[in-house]
Amino acid sequence: MALLSYREAVAAAIAHEMRRDESVVFLGEDIAAAGGVFKTTGGLLEEFGEKRVRDTPISEQAILGAAMGAAMTGLRPIAEIMFSDFFAVCWDIIANQVAKSRYMTDGQFAFPMVVRSANGAGSRFGAQHSQSLENWAMMVPGLKVVAPSCAADVKGMLCAAIRDPDPVLFFEQKSLYGTKQEVPDGEHVVPLGKAAVLREGGDVTIAALAAMVPRAMAAAEQLASEHGVQATVIDVRSLVPLDTTTIFESVSATGRLVTVEENPRLCGWGAELSSLVAEELFWDLEGPIVRVTTPHIPLPAADNLEDEVLPGPARIVEAVTKLVD
Amino acid sequence: MALLSYREAVAAAIAHEMRRDESVVFLGEDIAAAGGVFKTTGGLLEEFGEKRVRDTPISEQAILGAAMGAAMTGLRPIAEIMFSDFFAVCWDIIANQVAKSRYMTDGQFAFPMVVRSANGAGSRFGAQHSQSLENWAMMVPGLKVVAPSCAADVKGMLCAAIRDPDPVLFFEQKSLYGTKQEVPDGEHVVPLGKAAVLREGGDVTIAALAAMVPRAMAAAEQLASEHGVQATVIDVRSLVPLDTTTIFESVSATGRLVTVEENPRLCGWGAELSSLVAEELFWDLEGPIVRVTTPHIPLPAADNLEDEVLPGPARIVEAVTKLVD
Amino acid sequence: MTDQQINSETRLRLYRLMRECRELEQRAYDLFMQNLVKGTSHLGLGQEAVAAGFGAAMNADDYTFCTYRGHNHTLVRGVAMDAILGELMGRECGLMRGKGGSMHLTSVEHGVMGSYAIIGAHLPVAAGAAWSAQYRGTQQVAVCFFGDGTTNIGAFHEALNFAVIWNLPVIFVCENNKYMEYTPIEAVTAVANPAADRASAYSLDPILIDGNDVELVYRTASEAIARARAGKGPSLIEAQTYRHGGHSRADPGKYRPDEEVAAWKARDPLDAHRAKLVEAGVDEETIDLIDAQVMSAIDEATETAKASPPPPREIAYIDVWADGGVEWRC
Amino acid sequence: MTDQQINSETRLRLYRLMRECRELEQRAYDLFMQNLVKGTSHLGLGQEAVAAGFGAAMNADDYTFCTYRGHNHTLVRGVAMDAILGELMGRECGLMRGKGGSMHLTSVEHGVMGSYAIIGAHLPVAAGAAWSAQYRGTQQVAVCFFGDGTTNIGAFHEALNFAVIWNLPVIFVCENNKYMEYTPIEAVTAVANPAADRASAYSLDPILIDGNDVELVYRTASEAIARARAGKGPSLIEAQTYRHGGHSRADPGKYRPDEEVAAWKARDPLDAHRAKLVEAGVDEETIDLIDAQVMSAIDEATETAKASPPPPREIAYIDVWADGGVEWRC
Numbered sequence A, B: 001m002a003l004l005s006y007r008e009a010v011a012a013a014i015a016h017e018m019r020r021d022e023s024v025v026f027l028g029e030d031i032a033a034a035g036g037v038f039k040t041t042g043g044l045l046e047e048f049g050e051k052r053v054r055d056t057p058i059s060e061q062a063i064l065g066a067a068m069g070a071a072m073t074g075l076r077p078i079a080e081i082m083f084s085d086f087f088a089v090c091w092d093i094i095a096n097q098v099a100k101s102r103y104m105t106d107g108q109f110a111f112p113m114v115v116r117s118a119n120g121a122g123s124r125f126g127a128q129h130s131q132s133l134e135n136w137a138m139m140v141p142g143l144k145v146v147a148p149s150c151a152a153d154v155k156g157m158l159c160a161a162i163r164d165p166d167p168v169l170f171f172e173q174k175s176l177y178g179t180k181q182e183v184p185d186g187e188h189v190v191p192l193g194k195a196a197v198l199r200e201g202g203d204v205t206i207a208a209l210a211a212m213v214p215r216a217m218a219a220a221e222q223l224a225s226e227h228g229v230q231a232t233v234i235d236v237r238s239l240v241p242l243d244t245t246t247i248f249e250s251v252s253a254t255g256r257l258v259t260v261e262e263n264p265r266l267c268g269w270g271a272e273l274s275s276l277v278a279e280e281l282f283w284d285l286e287g288p289i290v291r292v293t294t295p296h297i298p299l300p301a302a303d304n305l306e307d308e309v310l311p312g313p314a315r316i317v318e319a320v321t322k323l324v325d
Numbered sequence C, D: 001m002t003d004q005q006i007n008s009e010t011r012l013r014l015y016r017l018m019r020e021c022r023e024l025e026q027r028a029y030d031l032f033m034q035n036l037v038k039g040t041s042h043l044g045l046g047q048e049a050v051a052a053g054f055g056a057a058m059n060a061d062d063y064t065f066c067t068y069r070g071h072n073h074t075l076v077r078g079v080a081m082d083a084i085l086g087e088l089m090g091r092e093c094g095l096m097r098g099k100g101g102s103m104h105l106t107s108v109e110h111g112v113m114g115s116y117a118i119i120g121a122h123l124p125v126a127a128g129a130a131w132s133a134q135y136r137g138t139q140q141v142a143v144c145f146f147g148d149g150t151t152n153i154g155a156f157h158e159a160l161n162f163a164v165i166w167n168l169p170v171i172f173v174c175e176n177n178k179y180m181e182y183t184p185i186e187a188v189t190a191v192a193n194p195a196a197d198r199a200s201a202y203s204l205d206p207i208l209i210d211g212n213d214v215e216l217v218y219r220t221a222s223e224a225i226a227r228a229r230a231g232k233g234p235s236l237i238e239a240q241t242y243r244h245g246g247h248s249r250a251d252p253g254k255y256r257p258d259e260e261v262a263a264w265k266a267r268d269p270l271d272a273h274r275a276k277l278v279e280a281g282v283d284e285e286t287i288d289l290i291d292a293q294v295m296s297a298i299d300e301a302t303e304t305a306k307a308s309p310p311p312p313r314e315i316a317y318i319d320v321w322a323d324g325g326v327e328w329r330c
């Protein structure tokens, strides 16, 4: 075990996989010589050299196209898209090419590739550098989509993603980069598609993702201590595959579901989960399914405004108390 | 009134608006001299000339960027993106620039522009030319999103979209282009944000969009004649703004909601609607909320496979009968 | 490489490849007229010399990347005719059992690494395959075909720059057939030769050739491939050609002046090459025999494809992910 | 336009504009060090001559499109300093009341049609504004600034081709400061001069200038603007310059050789222009007075911005759509 930051866990995972598999290569803007603009990839160029760790021009279509072409011919590329907002300039390669080509070719292709990206708000970067876009990916059949909330999962899920035979979009929450945790040394693989139950309680199930996980945990503590409400908190972690088994089990037991999303309101994973439960667990429900989300707005830059709109413990507590009343 | 095809209603609307407003201009690939690859825009070049109706290169970012720049400086551009699948090559302009710039600039900009696109399956065009992507747009705050199901609405909603002060993504279902209907001559404006109740029945509410509307209607007829089940069928028409008033009223009365979507399963408008109802109308519900969708797959090209996966009347009937049992 | 260096075997092979392309697409057209091809299809009738010249110059393990107009490029790599026709017709014997359709012909086994239907997308992907070959040290090259209209989309620019700075073994081949769909290319392009006039923007030599001269294509291809294999980096080749028919299935191509069409048909690459062969002493019977062999192969393939059933419905639900399934939930 | 044609008033104006840029950004840096600028910020210290030269050459109703590194380009159009600082600090007095932040300065009133933070996006948008001016017959031109790194993204290519074929009154200005973030531009670019060496790909003349010579920038800008206004179409200008500091707020810029930084600092555009003015007979006091006026204006703006409250929370919920609201449901 070592105390690693979420940021450091990124490089740790990539290094671990590059050591065990020659076919793993890594490309992106400023990821090599500079070690990444979020300082997530320091040391990799030094250890693995220019052949495997490569800086690119500002050409996101070329970056992902190159990764796709490499993946279909035997490599296991990891590509960095610096901010997830920039998926919009290369979405065709992801959504139309990578995601569909296995299917269209009747399984002739596999795309064992990972696209990492800094996602989410909290840094006062404004509307074009703060989006939570894991939902864009979840909407597209053929992709796997994960978004860890802690350093150990960053390492374990990134290793799993690199080994996975499918294209994985790996969303790193930029406001979590500084958070630290004990992380197992050496081999540490967290299988994709397993949610983590972080806390158990019989009154309500709170499902959260990425930066919303610590906020949901804080809310759960407050609910317990101030309202006598016992919440189960589930870190969804993996949107595709989605661990409906774990989540449904909990909702069946508590009869109540609250989802906590950072993304804007419409068509998020919370809506998907809510509609799944409304269809499959309807008779187990004891009350409405409540989504706590950022409102359906672009994100403002000013610190007080950004804090205003993002879901925090207070809004979660309010939603839950209303529900259990 | 004149009998117009869905296809003809497109040109009729554009011509109507270009006649009344000099600031309306129109650009896209093969829309002028050729009259559009779906033959939706014939005659416009002839009537309005090269200055207002312009063919472009294959440069979707330039097309939408040009429309954005024109909209922010006093014009009312209409841009065609030939297939909605191609939004993936210009998504940045839509999702990051057009959608966010009014908000980011504290309201200094307005973007009175329309982006029309051929959407949806049924033509055996395969995975990259058959997607239903209205959900990509619905997910992005700042856009309006409409998808008419009949010629009269094409004319009325396209006129409304062109006059609207906000950017409207206008999804035309390509398998409906040949369908005909009586359409009012001259001024005919259907306000955005109003769903259409096409049929009333007390047992269940079926909400559908675009090509799914005639299928939902066929299912409703069959439900009535063969199963004695009376369904209300709502053509959602406008996803943003979403007419929750009309839909909620119906669901409150019937206690049951079935959504019928052409798009792949995850995070569609059906999930959004379902989750809204599960949150706000929970106590009115008499059973689970059921979504009928295409499975979460890219679309296959072969005719029998495409027919296999798209929701049709039989699947809708099955979902409803199970629900009301 | 001079004229002499192309041996007679290769010359006949070039003829045969072109003839196969021509007749297979002609058959595809007929099948479409019989309503046996359900979706769209984009024929390269008239453009066969480009596919054939490159196909003949490539090694078996090289990579082809092509577009929706990719039947020819797929066929010249050795893919079976019945698999191609079957795919167009949505039959079980299809190359991808009907899951892809005419626009997405792919045969990894033959190095046909996909046909791409969104303009520009495959240029960076081809660069990526070339990067992989370079990384693995396999001497493979990637050849990427696209049209004149494609030179105006962003991905073209990104891929070219990328390939040059990484010195990748990739050859970008622009088939300039003068039209992007129905629009004359010169109406929407800032330079006269959409690819060649842009080579210098990537420090590449401009290469502009007659794409209807199959031997010239073959020589140009061989040189570019040799360069790439030798680690000397990418090439951008503009081959001028013309499609005899419309852009896609339903298009009669009426936007083109009659004289233009006639002039290009007079420069048919098959006729020209046949004349050259005869001039060089090949007897007409040899050539006629090739024609006959090709026709009978196509007839046979047609029957096979027609006899093939529609694909089983279950395959609609597999291969979304690598586990063979469609399940996104645990 | 020769040296002589720039009158002394303009020469002093150029100096003042550069001084304003320099000191405002220096102040922004200080405020950042005091943790009063919360988000990111990208300074153009050292690059002032480009913004000033263009700003002075533009008409009041012309359009500016710039990037996240756009404080200078915004300021030279006449936008108030307190509004700029206030926006960086997230205050109510900010140009967009804190809703946009440092990377998105916009003042439609001053023709500042946005600062764009996703590389390349604004090039086609600027073309669109130019199209609109052409359509409306207003004689306005659009000037679009971007960096060297931006020349490798697809939108650059699309916008240039588009502007040329439509003959639009738009001027694309590449500020080549040698780096895309931390990466030397030559490491990722297929040509030596990322913009100028690509002009021919759009049938444009290559224009490569010293971007630290404010008078040269002004003359070049004036010519290109006159051309555009006269209906002679777009220009692409590459101005070589250098940023004195790092890429963004936290970056010390250590990836650059000390000698390189020193050499460019020795070519500071303000020092150079000041020397030229003095040489031309302007007395030092006149210049010192400008410096003093600028400093006091900035001090005043700083106080105003510091005194301004945070924006009211309600504004987070408006202007998603034109009705002023955030409601997506009826």
Ligand SMILES: Cc1ncc(C[n+]2csc(CCOP(=O)(O)OP(=O)(O)O)c2C)c(N)n1
Pocket: B029, B058, B060, B082, B086, B089, C069, C117, C118, C119, C120, C146, C147, C148, C149, C150, C151, C177, C179, C180, C181, C247
């Ligand atoms: C991004 C994108 N935009 C538009 C289209 C529609 N489209 C298909 S083919 C085509 C014309 C392509 O012209 P060219 O590159 O010259 O190739 P050709 O068809 O002549 O072989 C267009 C516009 C597309 N498939 N993808």
Ligand SMILES: Cc1ncc(C[n+]2csc(CCOP(=O)(O)OP(=O)(O)O)c2C)c(N)n1
Pocket: A029, A058, A060, A082, A086, A089, D069, D117, D118, D119, D120, D146, D147, D148, D149, D150, D151, D177, D179, D180, D181, D247
């Ligand atoms: C599409 C996209 N990719 C990457 C980035 C991250 N990024 C911001 S600035 C920058 C470097 C830009 O370099 P250049 O164009 O030379 O402009 P400069 O910063 O030097 O003014 C990068 C890569 C971005 N904002 N947008």
Ligand SMILES: [Mg+2]
Pocket: C147, C148, C149, C175, C176, C177, C178, C179, C180, C181
């Ligand atoms: Mg063409």
Ligand SMILES: [Mg+2]
Pocket: D147, D148, D149, D175, D176, D177, D178, D179, D180, D181
């Ligand atoms: Mg730069």
